[in-house]
Amino acid sequence: MANEERSRTDVALSHEAAQVKSAEAIRAIPSVLTEFRCPTCGKVFGSYANLQYHYADEHPEFVVPETIVLHINGKDCEVLVEPHWTLQRTLQFRLDLTGAKHMCGKGACGSCTVIIDGRAVLSCITLAVECVGKSITTIEGIAANPKWKPLVDAYCKWDAMQCGYCTPGFLVTAKALLDKNPDPSEDEIREALSGNICICGTYPRHTTAILEAAPQIAAGG
Amino acid sequence: MADLAGVNGQREHFRVVGKPNLPGILSYSLATGIAKFGIDYVVPNMLEARFLRSPYANARVVSVDTTRARAIPGVVDIVTWEDEDIKKLGQSPFGGKSRPYLDNIADYEGAEVGVIVIAENEDICEEALRQLDVEWEILPHVVDILEGRKPDAPVIRPPEFNEIPPGMFDPRPDPNHPKKGNVSFAITIDGDIEEGFAEADQVIEYELKLPAFASHIPNPPGSVAWWFDDPYYGGGKSLHIEGAVQRRESVGSMYGLPPEKTVQVGLFQGGKYCDWGMRKSQEITPLLAKRAGRPVRCVNSREETFDFLMKERYMYLKVGFKNNGLITAIDDFSISDGGSQGSSSFGTANDQGYGPYYTFRCKNIRQTMEIVDSNRGKMYLSGQHCPFNWDAGTMAIYLIAEKLGKDPIDIAKVNLHGPDSQDDPRPVPSFEACLEEGKKLMDWKWHPAGTKRLPDGRMHGASFRYQICPRHAFSGYDVKLELRNGEVHLPTQGPCTGIYAVEANAMVVAEELGLEYEDIKVDFDYREKFTPVGGGSDGTTASAWATKECANILKQKILEAVIEEANNPPPPSMFSFGMPQEPSPFKGLKPEDLDMADGKVIVKADPSKGVPLKQATRKNIFATYSGRPPAAIWSLGMGKMLDTMNTAYCEVAVDTETGEVEILRFVVVADPGKVMRLTSLESQIDQVMYFSQGCQLMEEYVYDERTGVKLTNNMIDYKKPTMLDVPPVERKFLETRAGNAAYGASGISHSLANTHMVIIAIHNAIGVWVDPPATPDKILKALGKA
Ligand code: FES
Numbered sequence A: 001m002a003n004e005e006r007s008r009t010d011v012a013l014s015h016e017a018a019q020v021k022s023a024e025a026i027r028a029i030p031s032v033l034t035e036f037r038c039p040t041c042g043k044v045f046g047s048y049a050n051l052q053y054h055y056a057d058e059h060p061e062f063v064v065p066e067t068i069v070l071h072i073n074g075k076d077c078e079v080l081v082e083p084h085w086t087l088q089r090t091l092q093f094r095l096d097l098t099g100a101k102h103m104c105g106k107g108a109c110g111s112c113t114v115i116i117d118g119r120a121v122l123s124c125i126t127l128a129v130e131c132v133g134k135s136i137t138t139i140e141g142i143a144a145n146p147k148w149k150p151l152v153d154a155y156c157k158w159d160a161m162q163c164g165y166c167t168p169g170f171l172v173t174a175k176a177l178l179d180k181n182p183d184p185s186e187d188e189i190r191e192a193l194s195g196n197i198c199i200c201g202t203y204p205r206h207t208t209a210i211l212e213a214a215p216q217i218a219a220g221g
Numbered sequence B: 001m002a003d004l005a006g007v008n009g010q011r012e013h014f015r016v017v018g019k020p021n022l023p024g025i026l027s028y029s030l031a032t033g034i035a036k037f038g039i040d041y042v043v044p045n046m047l048e049a050r051f052l053r054s055p056y057a058n059a060r061v062v063s064v065d066t067t068r069a070r071a072i073p074g075v076v077d078i079v080t081w082e083d084e085d086i087k088k089l090g091q092s093p094f095g096g097k098s099r100p101y102l103d104n105i106a107d108y109e110g111a112e113v114g115v116i117v118i119a120e121n122e123d124i125c126e127e128a129l130r131q132l133d134v135e136w137e138i139l140p141h142v143v144d145i146l147e148g149r150k151p152d153a154p155v156i157r158p159p160e161f162n163e164i165p166p167g168m169f170d171p172r173p174d175p176n177h178p179k180k181g182n183v184s185f186a187i188t189i190d191g192d193i194e195e196g197f198a199e200a201d202q203v204i205e206y207e208l209k210l211p212a213f214a215s216h217i218p219n220p221p222g223s224v225a226w227w228f229d230d231p232y233y234g235g236g237k238s239l240h241i242e243g244a245v246q247r248r249e250s251v252g253s254m255y256g257l258p259p260e261k262t263v264q265v266g267l268f269q270g271g272k273y274c275d276w277g278m279r280k281s282q283e284i285t286p287l288l289a290k291r292a293g294r295p296v297r298c299v300n301s302r303e304e305t306f307d308f309l310m311k312e313r314y315m316y317l318k319v320g321f322k323n324n325g326l327i328t329a330i331d332d333f334s335i336s337d338g339g340s341q342g343s344s345s346f347g348t349a350n351d352q353g354y355g356p357y358y359t360f361r362c363k364n365i366r367q368t369m370e371i372v373d374s375n376r377g378k379m380y381l382s383g384q385h386c387p388f389n390w391d392a393g394t395m396a397i398y399l400i401a402e403k404l405g406k407d408p409i410d411i412a413k414v415n416l417h418g419p420d421s422q423d424d425p426r427p428v429p430s431f432e433a434c435l436e437e438g439k440k441l442m443d444w445k446w447h448p449a450g451t452k453r454l455p456d457g458r459m460h461g462a463s464f465r466y467q468i469c470p471r472h473a474f475s476g477y478d479v480k481l482e483l484r485n486g487e488v489h490l491p492t493q494g495p496c497t498g499i500y501a502v503e504a505n506a507m508v509v510a511e512e513l514g515l516e517y518e519d520i521k522v523d524f525d526y527r528e529k530f531t532p533v534g535g536g537s538d539g540t541t542a543s544a545w546a547t548k549e550c551a552n553i554l555k556q557k558i559l560e561a562v563i564e565e566a567n568n569p570p571p572p573s574m575f576s577f578g579m580p581q582e583p584s585p586f587k588g589l590k591p592e593d594l595d596m597a598d599g600k601v602i603v604k605a606d607p608s609k610g611v612p613l614k615q616a617t618r619k620n621i622f623a624t625y626s627g628r629p630p631a632a633i634w635s636l637g638m639g640k641m642l643d644t645m646n647t648a649y650c651e652v653a654v655d656t657e658t659g660e661v662e663i664l665r666f667v668v669v670a671d672p673g674k675v676m677r678l679t680s681l682e683s684q685i686d687q688v689m690y691f692s693q694g695c696q697l698m699e700e701y702v703y704d705e706r707t708g709v710k711l712t713n714n715m716i717d718y719k720k721p722t723m724l725d726v727p728p729v730e731r732k733f734l735e736t737r738a739g740n741a742a743y744g745a746s747g748i749s750h751s752l753a754n755t756h757m758v759i760i761a762i763h764n765a766i767g768v769w770v771d772p773p774a775t776p777d778k779i780l781k782a783l784g785k786a
């Protein structure tokens, strides 16, 4: 344990390394659950049925968590959630995908944006159970896909981030825009990104980056 | 001054420093969401914790019965303020009175008070908090400081809090005016105010309200902590904490740990803009983890993170001036929000003596202040002070100009003292250069208030403001550079807070060693000493000065090693298989005959003779430098000496039918001395302009007077500018090289942030004053239309 604790911080990444890490994060999500941890008391069970029995015996007054299958970044992932859990919380707490950031928790800032069936959606006000059967793309999926390299490169080249906390949300929204409109005007970009708040004032940088990346993406990178 | 004390401070040619569009070293991690901030950490077997927060603006927990809460399945532990371990946490190692870390007093709504619950998940925490049987004593509150200062206002602060010694950033108390009711008094007098007014030809009086402004850290603060067996450092347990970026050591020391026994791997912290105070959720998790024997996470919600970056202040000014506009006396009386107990006064009540007036020739200044205890909320350490409060001076210049029918820029010129002192009659070259460019960019043609209508019928207004480019001069740096296997490494503990300080330092190393930016390997390791911070772009100038020194020490050592190897070649390795060794082109030379350029070690006299750095020496070499650049000029004279400056301009159109204000553009001409990293410097300007726009047009704390509850502590009701709101910011940078940090840089810091540049432009458009935030309803009211 102590050796692990004393590892260096491996975050000074090239684009290629970031792509690999993002792909690894997606790969690391188990497709099928083998462990069912009771969110109420922390006990771990080998099957969902045993967890259900446990609830009946020990927490009869509680709602039993559900197992659902989410289709995230092209992969089906079985996940244990409580019915009121948001998608943002599910991504962070169950799937270790931390790119959808929690800033406002109220649908007012866009930091938690993901794409669901082609539309930019705020994952902090979307229930995970609502997402079953839908196709979810997170920043990790975009980062892992070489098609979007020009967009990520342009973001980094133009400092379309200062502290970077809001940045994945912007980038996901930008991708959703470019999916629909591969050649957006400056005004269309501003309109599309107007639901994303950046405290650090990076707004003009996003337009520059997207305008630079769009033709490269349209031309296939 | 300039960078005369450092090596190559006068460098003429730059290949790397100042270059735009070099991606940040951490940018790919940030953009792709790989970067983890404190709130992002989820670790196996982790518990969650929540503080009880006061629903009242001023209250005391008389008693709490935790029985029902403890009975909830999944509740692991409940801490109360009476527990021995948390009582110990509050003790100051230096003795003296201090407030307990957790007590039963809540002096603003949302304050952490009395109880912490630890449970399997956050929903159970919330439920447990609801099931606590808390007996509250609800006390009278003050959220309107003008009411709170009245003699009959209820006294809101328990007397024992007044016995806590003042913090280092508290204002200078008025010795003749002891605290009365909620009000403390502070005073600073320079010169002779009566004499100053006697000299004046005219006197103006005016009021301005500096609005409260939210610090709004992008990532809600919080931490996760756990303890682990650590055989390396004295055995026993060591602490791992994430989410206490830049405060690892101080959190460790709260638990009696030496620095080496506190681990923190994460680097990332959302923009704090000088709100560097730690929240309780970032400090308490080690205690909770110790009690629970498991990792514990505790994070604030957004609603719990609506602390002040700047507290509210009312200013009443009386200014005497000559008919040429020269100010002879300033009498400044302020009523300032003291906030809840423990609120920082840095930059609000504490700015006396160096704040708003330090660039004026006028020496007769009296600043008196009432600081009113309130239940409005808390300001952690903030440094947005001098720029914001400086607007009392900006207002004086504008009002004198209005009164005299003159251009405010001319009034500013009359009042600005020279580079060396308040008596120095010379112009400040940096200011003059900024002004010349600014006027050109703006096509500056001043008009009196309410006299210019645009073709679309709206009224046109413009304003002007100047400030110093202050380099924070207080940090020292311990830099280490290594040549390892032919590559240059810059080890640092970070952090990454959005100012690209690490990058600027890497650029300086590359510049000095004849390498490219990409050649410098930055190793992030929490155990390293070097942290390139120091306030805004100061991190890129002051720390880079120390890095520049270190790079030159490394260079010298490399060149010595190269000569040593050239003259005494190491024996061929077993893998050279008897191949003859090329003789070194440096044989017989001295280190001073060599230089480094284009990634090579070269012979100065014949640069065509060169060897790539990787092959020039096989040695691994390191160099260290501990020190700081010479103190910044402004700090030597508390603002009475001037080197690098900036000017800013704002142009608005006001629709007098709807009350809507459109900022047509901001223009900034700034002299950071030397541009270190252009792209982020531009962004920093944008950011402070949007801060300024937000606090003057949109952002507002609204309280329910009856309950003292904050009504706008969320991102729906407290409006930040969006991409559709922000105006264009036209910027131009000058490089006078007049600062005395790296290469003559000063940086920008947040010196362009302001509370009244837009407000003044609105006045220039419509001829009436509107307090910030100037929302359409307020404009119409001021125009007598609502
Ligand atoms: S965190 Fe989801 S919109 Fe702000």
Ligand code: FES
Residues within 6 Å of the ligand: A160, A161, A162, A163, A164, A165, A166, A167, A197, A198, A199, A200, A201, A202, B218, B270, B271, B498
């Ligand atoms: S970069 Fe900091 S919030 Fe956007």
